[in-house]
Amino acid sequence: xxxxxxxxxxxxxxxxxxxxxxxxxxxxxxxxxxxxxxxxxxxxxxxxxxxxxxxxxxxxxxxxxxxxxxxxxxxxxxxxxxxxxxxxxxxxxxxxxxxxxxxxxxxxxxxxxxxxxxxxxxxxxxxxxxxxxxxxxxxxxxxxxxxxxxxxxxxxxxxxxxxxxxxxxxxxxxxxxxxxxxxxxxxxxxxxxxxxxxxxxxxxxxxxxxxxxxxxxxxxxxxxxxxxxxxxxxxxxxxxxxxxxxxxxxxx
Numbered sequence: 001x002x003x004x005x006x007x008x009x010x011x012x013x014x015x016x017x018x019x020x021x022x023x024x025x026x027x028x029x030x031x032x033x034x035x036x037x038x039x040x041x042x043x044x045x046x047x048x049x050x051x052x053x054x055x056x057x058x059x060x061x062x063x064x065x066x067x068x069x070x071x072x073x074x075x076x077x078x079x080x081x082x083x084x085x086x087x088x089x090x091x092x093x094x095x096x097x098x099x100x101x102x103x104x105x106x107x108x109x110x111x112x113x114x115x116x117x118x119x120x121x122x123x124x125x126x127x128x129x130x131x132x133x134x135x136x137x138x139x140x141x142x143x144x145x146x147x148x149x150x151x152x153x154x155x156x157x158x159x160x161x162x163x164x165x166x167x168x169x170x171x172x173x174x175x176x177x178x179x180x181x182x183x184x185x186x187x188x189x190x191x192x193x194x195x196x197x198x199x200x201x202x203x204x205x206x207x208x209x210x211x212x213x214x215x216x217x218x219x220x221x222x223x224x225x226x227x228x229x230x231x232x233x234x235x236x237x238x239x240x241x242x243x244x245x246x247x248x249x250x251x252x
Contacts, residue, residue, distance in 0.1 A: 005079055005116075006050070037078075042071055046078050053119065053251060054148055057240065060111070061086035065094035068111075073098050076113060083147045084111035085140060085240045108139035108239075118149035121250030123177020125150045125243075128166075128193065130159030130183035133208045138182040140239030141204065141246075145180070148247040160188045173197050178249045180242045184208025187219025194228030200249060202242045203233045 009026060012018035035047035049055040055075065060068050068084060068091040075082050076099055084091070092104040092111050102113040125145045129138035138156060145152050153176065158166040166173075166189075173179065173196060182204040183189040190203035203226070205219035212218060216236035223233045234241040 037074055039070060039074065041067055044071060044074050046075075046080070049080055054244070054247065055080035055083075057144075057244075058082075058084040059086055060084045060088065060091050060109075063091070065091045069094040069098055072102070072111070072113075076115065079115060081115055081118060081147065082111065082113040083144060085109065085144070087111045105139065105143050107135055108143040109136060110140060110143045112143065112147055114147070118147065119251060121148070121150045121177075121247060123151075123250055124153055124175060125178055125180060125246045125250060126153045126155060126172060126176035127180045128155040128158055128173075128182065128189070130157075130185065130189045131208065132157050134182045134184055134206045137204055137206045137237050137239040138180075141180045141182065141243045142239075144240045144243035145246055148243060148251075150243075150247060150250055158189070159183065159185075160192060163192070166192065170196070178202065178246045180204060180239075180246055182206060182239065182242075183223075184216060184219050185210075185213060187222035190223050190231055190233075191226040191228045194226060194231045198230075201228070201231045202245055203231050204239060204242045205233070205236050207237055 009023055013023050036043045036045050045056045058071050072082055072095045087109050095102050095111055099113055102111055104111055127138050127142040142152050142154055153172060155169050176199050178200045180202045181190040181193050184206035187205050190201055194201045203223040205216045205223055207216035220236055
């Protein structure tokens with residue numbers, strides 16, 4: 001049961017196309033597994049869509065393809081949209097055998113299946129990344145934000161090594177309700193963007209860089225120490241987390 005299904009059910013009762021007895025049976029069936037469904041190796045939080053406005057998202061890394069497919073099948077069976085991050089192609093093939101309409105975004109490493117349109121956010125989420133090597137994290141953010149009902153604009157390869165590429169896109173920066181800015185190396189791009197726009201900036205450090213970048217720690221510290229105001233920082237390589245935070249802003 002999600003917000004759309006609950007609203008539709010109440011509307012059917014109001015309009016007389018669904019009896020109270022049938023409505024009661026549907027709600028009772030939906031609540032039977034609330035707040036979660038226990039698969040033994042996983043407890044699926046079916047209540048999250050009502051509690052937080054978006055269904056549980058599956059982190060695919062570390063799970064076997066069979067486990068990912070089992071979880072995905074139960075999420076979809078309960079009427080929720082499906083988003084799996086850090087997914088392998090093997091996991092996707094296991095999911096698709098059970099859910100043929102699921103799609104795989106190779107760069108983003110995500111599996112997606114939309115059953116009902118998600119609530120629409122207000123304004124546009126712009127996802128910018130410094131370099132092409134940052135694309136997997138940026139695409140994870142963009143795909144996740146789209147799944148959450150946002151209009152997404154992509155602005156890629158605009159790092160500070162060629163600042164004119166970013167400045168050429170100034171109208172797109174100004175048009176965004178919230179910006180997700182992804183960068184590795186020294187992590188300077190969010191500070192530059194934060195000094196140009198009035199909208200909130202969500203900075204995402206990536207693990208891209210040579211030895212002294214320490215797997216993204218240098219970028220993380222640079223973003224945390226930014227002198228530009230209005231910047232929030234998520235964990236290294238966490239494009240999904242940035243999209244979830246942006247959605248809280250656009251749906252607030």
